[in-house]
Amino acid sequence: MASRGSFSSKIGFIAAAAGSAVGLGNIWRFPYEAGENGGAAFLLIYLICIFLIGFPVMVGEISIGRSTQLNAFGAYKQLGGKKWGYLGYWGILSAIMFLSVYNVVAGWAFAYFIQMVDGKIMHITDFGTHFSEQISDVSDLFFYSLGFMFLTAFIVARGIKKGVESASKILMPALFIMLLALIAYSFTLDNALEGIEYYLIPDLSKINLETVYNALGQAFFSLSLGMAALITYGSYMGKQENIVNSAAWVTSADTAVAFLAGLLIFPLVFSQGISPSEGPGLVFVVLPGIFASLGAIGPWVGAVFFLLLCFAALTSTISLLEIPVTYLVDEKGYSRIKVVIVTSIIIFIVGIPSMLSQGAVDFFTNFTFYEGKVKTIFDVVFDIFSDVGLPLGGFLMSIFIVKRWKINNFHEELAKGNPSYKGSFMEKYLKFSISYFAPIFLGAIFVLTVLQKFFGIKLI
Numbered sequence: 001m002a003s004r005g006s007f008s009s010k011i012g013f014i015a016a017a018a019g020s021a022v023g024l025g026n027i028w029r030f031p032y033e034a035g036e037n038g039g040a041a042f043l044l045i046y047l048i049c050i051f052l053i054g055f056p057v058m059v060g061e062i063s064i065g066r067s068t069q070l071n072a073f074g075a076y077k078q079l080g081g082k083k084w085g086y087l088g089y090w091g092i093l094s095a096i097m098f099l100s101v102y103n104v105v106a107g108w109a110f111a112y113f114i115q116m117v118d119g120k121i122m123h124i125t126d127f128g129t130h131f132s133e134q135i136s137d138v139s140d141l142f143f144y145s146l147g148f149m150f151l152t153a154f155i156v157a158r159g160i161k162k163g164v165e166s167a168s169k170i171l172m173p174a175l176f177i178m179l180l181a182l183i184a185y186s187f188t189l190d191n192a193l194e195g196i197e198y199y200l201i202p203d204l205s206k207i208n209l210e211t212v213y214n215a216l217g218q219a220f221f222s223l224s225l226g227m228a229a230l231i232t233y234g235s236y237m238g239k240q241e242n243i244v245n246s247a248a249w250v251t252s253a254d255t256a257v258a259f260l261a262g263l264l265i266f267p268l269v270f271s272q273g274i275s276p277s278e279g280p281g282l283v284f285v286v287l288p289g290i291f292a293s294l295g296a297i298g299p300w301v302g303a304v305f306f307l308l309l310c311f312a313a314l315t316s317t318i319s320l321l322e323i324p325v326t327y328l329v330d331e332k333g334y335s336r337i338k339v340v341i342v343t344s345i346i347i348f349i350v351g352i353p354s355m356l357s358q359g360a361v362d363f364f365t366n367f368t369f370y371e372g373k374v375k376t377i378f379d380v381v382f383d384i385f386s387d388v389g390l391p392l393g394g395f396l397m398s399i400f401i402v403k404r405w406k407i408n409n410f411h412e413e414l415a416k417g418n419p420s421y422k423g424s425f426m427e428k429y430l431k432f433s434i435s436y437f438a439p440i441f442l443g444a445i446f447v448l449t450v451l452q453k454f455f456g457i458k459l460i
């Protein structure tokens, strides 16, 4: 078999995995989820979910990949037999579906970046209408999303070291610096303090089941969990690397960027007297208005912001495409380039209905009805493969480690590259979380979410 490649170093793995984690989820989704779910109260529950469940599940995924050095399907099959291989298939299917819609949003970010650069945005007066027109204007979006998929495919085709790792090593620090510069600016605006208070001082009465499942869903989305992305990246990690330590870096980087995105956006939102619960349009409606009001430098600040969003999205789309690509290269022995071309075309085509579902085609826009609202096909795919699917993937993975692979083998893998692991507090903590906390909590949330979302039954 041809060499499948590997990350060159610990930093290479961390940059790529943090690149996967940091994405639209942090900068686009996190602020609007927080804005819709009570600001600081959501932030608090989110941090608890990351610490108690997200981090241990991340360690679990990486260890499964690293131990087998195989794709999602191959890894589960090797450790657990053919039946468990289906869990790998579920991860691969989820990645394909998820990427098909994720790429549509990435196309929006790309479109806004171009409009900032060419100054078009300065002539707009109503940004809400502009956003609705923009996302229903398929002639434009088609090319932006296609462009995005092309960039993703190009990088993945170059392979793990030359493509994924080198792109992440440049894009991630650039993103961090741009974010800090924008935050410094947002703090200088009127009413910035009100935004900071909304974001940092929790009102505990705002916490309910919905806050919890939204926070948990957001944690999984943001950390790229439950879909085998980190099994895949873990499979390219050397045996001498310390998994726990790498996962801690990735989790911290991801959490820091989400936290900073909130710190940027809430002062901006409050400085304009806008409601923080704008929903998915938050960064696309609120921010361009603010950039436009800044005068001559506005489009430049805006261009930096949307470039940042594109960078973040790109390192995530790369990891999503890598999941089916690694599978086909490992299991079927096809050449990487061919696999990349075929899978990216298929995924782009699968995403077309979602692209058309923002007003362009009525059938996809008013696709179905649940949770008391009309849902587009875009919503349905995200609901199934993100809000419900990711925690389900995490639940099944923890059951797999405990019942099939066995916790001792899990610990053995973690001890490689980490001599002080055995007997440490971390060992006990991970054992407790993967054996009890993650499966019980994720299982319960899965059932409650399905009942509430799709059947309108509210148990709590």
Ligand code: PFF
Pocket (backbone or CB within 6 Å): 020, 021, 022, 023, 024, 025, 026, 095, 220, 221, 222, 223, 224, 225, 227, 228, 229, 230, 316, 317, 319, 320
């Ligand atoms: N973590 C990415 C984000 O926050 O945008 C999204 C993502 C990438 C989810 C890869 C899942 C995944 F496997």
